Amino acid sequence: MGVADQYAVEVNNLNFRYQENSGVNFNGLNLKIPKGERFGLFGPNGAGKTTLMSLMTGLLTAQSGDVSLLGQSIPGKGKQVNKLFGFVPQDFSFYQELTPAENLEFFGAWSGLSKIQTRQRTDELLQILGLADVRNKQVQQFSGGMKRRVNLAIGVIHQPKVLFLDEPTVGVDVQTRHAIINYLLQLNAEGTTLVYTSHQLSEAEDLCNDIALFDQGTIIARGDLQSLMNDHQQESLEGLFLNLTGKNFRD
Numbered sequence: 001m002g003v004a005d006q007y008a009v010e011v012n013n014l015n016f017r018y019q020e021n022s023g024v025n026f027n028g029l030n031l032k033i034p035k036g037e038r039f040g041l042f043g044p045n046g047a048g049k050t051t052l053m054s055l056m057t058g059l060l061t062a063q064s065g066d067v068s069l070l071g072q073s074i075p076g077k078g079k080q081v082n083k084l085f086g087f088v089p090q091d092f093s094f095y096q097e098l099t100p101a102e103n104l105e106f107f108g109a110w111s112g113l114s115k116i117q118t119r120q121r122t123d124e125l126l127q128i129l130g131l132a133d134v135r136n137k138q139v140q141q142f143s144g145g146m147k148r149r150v151n152l153a154i155g156v157i158h159q160p161k162v163l164f165l166d167e168p169t170v171g172v173d174v175q176t177r178h179a180i181i182n183y184l185l186q187l188n189a190e191g192t193t194l195v196y197t198s199h200q201l202s203e204a205e206d207l208c209n210d211i212a213l214f215d216q217g218t219i220i221a222r223g224d225l226q227s228l229m230n231d232h233q234q235e236s237l238e239g240l241f242l243n244l245t246g247k248n249f250r251d
């Protein structure tokens with residue numbers, strides 16, 4: 001393994017601000033996520049988590065600096081690089097009027113899978129995520145938890161090596177949260193690097209072995225849960241979070 005590709009994600013000296021000059025400001029941001037990690041990005045509303053995800057996946061382009069995924073620079077290599085990663089966005093990315101099976105067929109083809117591969121993955125994912133019984137119903141009739149599971153299935157249809165997830169458990173019940181976290185742990189055990197954001201601090205414990213606290217476009221603390229709490233003499237992640245980011249509302 002070369003030095004360059006030991007990282008799933010490498011963000012180098014990234015400078016970014018929105019055109020309107022509003023919102024968050026990244027000044028020379030650096031972030032390296034080793035392969036195989038379960039990396040969680042936690043921070044208050046407006047900290048810039050979604051913006052950073054968008055920069056890491058090439059949806060937004062920085063004014064300067066660069067991002068590499070598994071040693072390959074983005075953007076620039078188009079589809080070749082895109083197949084390496086999957087993205088589960090915060091907003092639903094599927095077609096509401098289609099069934100989950102039709103959505104997966106569409107996104108499977110879009111990711112370059114053959115018809116047979118798409119069919120196999122569709123059956124497998126609908127089974128794993130508890131959607132097999134509703135495979136032929138329109139997604140618009142689904143509960144919030146079922147829609148979250150469809151959103152996740154779409155992001156992993158092509159078995160990406162790096163999976164970005166922006167609040168994949170927002171608004172779901174305990175059962176769906178449990179199913180999603182367990183499935184993510186399984187993917188990670190099979191070799192997928194996870195890069196994930198959430199407001200659910202308990203998920204840091206359940207899922208992440210590498211945590212970054214993010215605020216105002218800056219990483220203000222990084223480490224595993226225990227070392228973060230030891231370093232900052234806190235007994236809970238919530239305490240650490242409030243200690244480092246303050247108690248004022250951000251939105």
Ligand SMILES: Nc1ncnc2c1ncn2[C@@H]1O[C@H](COP(=O)(O)OP(=O)(O)OP(=O)(O)O)[C@@H](O)[C@H]1O
Binds near residue numbers: 019020043044051
């Ligand atoms: N397209 C845009 N144009 C201008 N400003 C934006 C744009 N998108 C986001 N912002 C601003 O940038 C800041 C960071 O937003 P972002 O969505 O990245 O934060 P976040 O940490 O993901 O927040 P949340 O936890 O609420 O999802 C906010 O102040 C937001 O208003």
